[in-house]
Amino acid sequence: MKTRTYIPVRASQIRYYRRVPLFFESAPGVFQLYKPAGMGISEVRLDEGLHPRLFIEETDRDEAALEVHRGFNQDIARDIREGDVAGVKETLCRLVEETLAEPRAGTIQALPETMGILVSGYSDQPGVLRTLATISTKDYSTVIHSVNVMALTLSFCFFSRLSLPETRRLGLCALLHDVGKTEIPSEILKAPRRLTAEEFEVMKxxxxxxxxxxxxxxxxxxxxxxxxxxxxxxxxxxGYPRGIRRVSFAGQLIGIIDCYEALTNEERPYRRAQDPLDTLRIIKEDVERGKFSRRIFEKFCYSLV
Ligand SMILES: [Fe+2]
Ligand SMILES: [Fe+2]
Structure with missing residues (x-):
């Protein structure tokens, strides 16, 4: 008989599991059912931490990831209704963290739904998205960067009156644009200094x-x-990786917003965050040099006002 493999579940996610059964380890290597499929764990138990360390079966992995993401999506929808922008950002960061920790079908599948919730929740109040992008978090990472780029992108799309399906596509693109960084060694990704030429090649x-x-x-x-x-x-x-001159609209837009976000928010030991206006001046120089589209850049500037 094939041995079953169990994977530990993060404590913060246990409350989202209903469909997926959970297990506990009664003796080393011996797993028993803790709750069957179709049942949740009571709030009391969760609040008091009255449960052992819990596991899922490996075969339930994708289903579990989807269930957790649906839970995140419900939290985001509720926070939007209640006007809790900080709550939206926190959940979004957790969701993107999960996605980037292990980008696979289960984690990426629920993102379009998240984008639908954000787009319909904020289509009449784009100002909130800028607030979302500027809510500061001490720990700057690809996760926060991705969420910020997404918020600025949605804000651009609403300002430019793009269609809702297009807005959703561009928002998703922004959220996932750096997903490839998950395979870059963390010594390079988190280097507290400028990268060497060799390291930059890897990053590219x-x-x-x-x-x-x-x-x-x-x-x-x-x-x-x-x-x-x-x-x-x-x-x-x-640019890189191909050095092409005909760049898709999505590539151009995310490129400008990516630069803006990285310069305004990235605080590294060798460089401090720039003021937004100074950042726009820096990017404008690249527009003058023919690197970025003037039309998209100008629209982006207006979308920030
Ligand atoms: Fe990038
Ligand atoms: Fe980026």
């Missing part, structure tokens, strides 16, 4: 890795894949 692989991951694990629209692949390309051919 992240758009193509991202493209592969998104294609492998999901059936997301081609525009989303293209945006992830092309967000570091420049219109004068000086």
């Amino acid at each position: 692989a992240h758009p193509a890795i991202g493209e592969r991951i998104i294609r492998q694990v999901s059936r997301l629209d081609g525009e989303i894949v293209q945006g992830a692949l092309e967000h570091h390309e420049k219109l004068d051919g000086s």
